[in-house]
Amino acid sequence: MEQKMIPAREPPVNSRGILGWARENLFASPSQSLVTLALLYGLYLFIPPFWQWAVMDASWTGSSRSDCTTEGACWAFVTARLDQFIYGFYPDSEIWRVNLFFAQLAVVLGWLMIPRIPGKKMALVIGLLVLPVTSWLILTGSLLGLPPVETHQWGGLMVTLVLALYGMLASLPVGVLLALGRRSSMPVVRTFCTAYIELWRGVPLITVLFMASVMLPLFVPEEIVFDKLVRAMIGIVMFQSAYMAEVVRGGLQAIPRGQVEACQSLGMGYWQSMLLVVLPQAIRLVIPGIVNTFIALFKDTSLVLVIGLFDLLSIVQAGLNDPQWLGSAVEGYLFAGFVFWLFCFGMSQYSQRLEKH
Amino acid sequence: MEKMVREGQDPTSPVIQLKGVNKWYGNFHVLRDINLDVMRGEKIVICGPSGSGKSTLIRCINALEEHQEGQIIVDGTELNRDLKNIEKVRREVGMVFQQFNLFPHLTVLENCTLAPIWVRKASKKDAEKVAMEYLERVRIPDQADKYPGQLSGGQQQRVAIARSLCMNPEIMLFDEPTSALDPEMIKEVLDVMIELANEGMTMICVTHEMGFAKTVADRMIFMDQGQVVEEATPEVFFNNPESERTKEFLGQILIH
DSSP states (O other), rough: OSSSSOOOOOOOOOHHHHHHHHHHHHHSHHHHHHHHHHHHHHHHHHHHHHIIIEEEEEEOOSSSSGOOOOOOOTTHHHTHHHHHHHHOOGGOOOOOOOOHHHHHHHHHHHHHOOSSOOOOHHHHHHHIIIIIHHHHHHHHHHHGOOOOOOOOGGOOOHHHHHHHHHHHHHHHHHHHHHHHTTTTTTHHHHHHHHHHHHHHHSSSHHHHHIIIIIHHHHSOOGGOOOOOEEEEHHHHHHHHHHHHHHHHHHOOOOOOOOHHHHHHHTTHHHHHHHIIIIIIHHHHHHHHHHHHHHHHHHHHHHGGGGGGBBHHHHHHHHHSSGGGGOOOOHHHHHHHHHHHHHHHHHHHHHHHHHHHH | OOSSTTTOOOOOSEEEEEEEEEEEEEEEEEEEEEEEEEEOEEEEEEOSSTTSHHHHHHHHHHHSOOSSSEEEETEEESSOOOOOHHHHHHHHHHEOOTTOOOOOOOOOHHHHHHHHTTTSSOOOHHHHHHHOOOOOOOOOOOGGOOGGGOOOHHHHHHHHHHHTTTTTSSEEEETTTTTTSOHHHHHHHHHHHHHHHHTTEEEEEEEOOHHHHHHHEEEEEETTTEEEEEEEEEEHHHSSSSSHHHHHHHHHOOOO
């Protein structure tokens, strides 16, 4: 038997530089080496030519396809139409309003995402309650005494962002309510919420959008038929909130029954227990699922092109039909895809940070 | 600590009355004709084999479980389907659970102030002052800013007791408060409970800690198969129980 206590020691050092790391992780066995080499060769085949085409040989400016070289990418298509891709058909003199909308968005997002800036709760309240109202007022203009800009003049990235922003802000709370409803002890509420979720989850989004734009005006009297963009937005929210509800329900089910019992034994009512104790824990658990739904929602906004709204993708697509730019499809789609990816990747990064806290 | 007997209340009338209480889980008759009067300041220890209905019984007293027959009257309020009554009773009845059930996303201090702020509408400052007093009484004021997950089981259970006390309850229910604890932590929780008992709190404890029962109980209740089999003072209960079933149970838990 040891008489003395064994003193604590440092753990063994196991990093042996880049070569050691490569030997351990890339070339540990013959078959692993083979896979590594094959993948490296694949990258070698793909990346240099793509780089050559997309950057080295590319033409960046010009007023038509004929200004571009034939070997490289013709980014001139994008740069020449960039304004349209971002602002759609928003009147030139009023474009500052769209920029103001972007700026608000950037300020609130920056506030939320940069850890050093204090007052996250304030930022959240502004983001959830103030931002949607001010954005709508600025963009439509009429209530502020600005020249009104009808939504059919909106287009491009701003429409994508407007649809995504309002879609996300509305679908999360609606989804939470549906999830709570589906777990309710009141049969009527439970049945309604379950039916709602199962109905909307079972229908393709395209169908929902068609219904919103074509069918709805048939049934609803003409005076109260509202704006096409708003209808699409409502359709998206209806659809995505059903998915959101199921994500949130997953989180709710993971919270032990004892949490609610503790609340009850302290005299807290249903809404107090839910809002103060259960939901904060449940939502934190399902951040990955929520962001997943947000990303899907963001990309699905591009489906509004089927009802004639010009979001980023459809405005790029429309530009491809311009005789001056025939044959720019690859550049156009790459650009649109890149912009979508940029936003989605940003969301995914932010969610990973949120999960850690 | 304010006096447990509040003014304007008759100290000779029972603060909890159970009259012919029956409850079923599906077809399973889990509580059978329970009649029980608890006086103000009385300490009652309920024991019995698992599945005997003792937890269910005390969970009926703050309506975490619904009884189907009979009457439960707590401090003059009858527990029925009226949510107002239920919430009123719950405000006056504190409960400590086997699994602590602290709120893991809130600090110890926030755990203690949540209900006073939202239910009693206390100001944050007042609620924190009261919470710190109770945290001192359960001897963990230095842990106020930690999260429950950073505490040991014994500390968590003491926080749970403090959290209940912050609502200034008339009655405390303990549902096997030491059953989930490591042996070396049981004493620190029992010490807090004994202190509370000495201060005159009305307490109903479901527990197998017979040492604790002998120290604080005014009355012992033994339950088996959903019924109260024996009801006696600790002396009679431990030395001279009436029913065979009680003797058998005591034999099983006391010999070792």
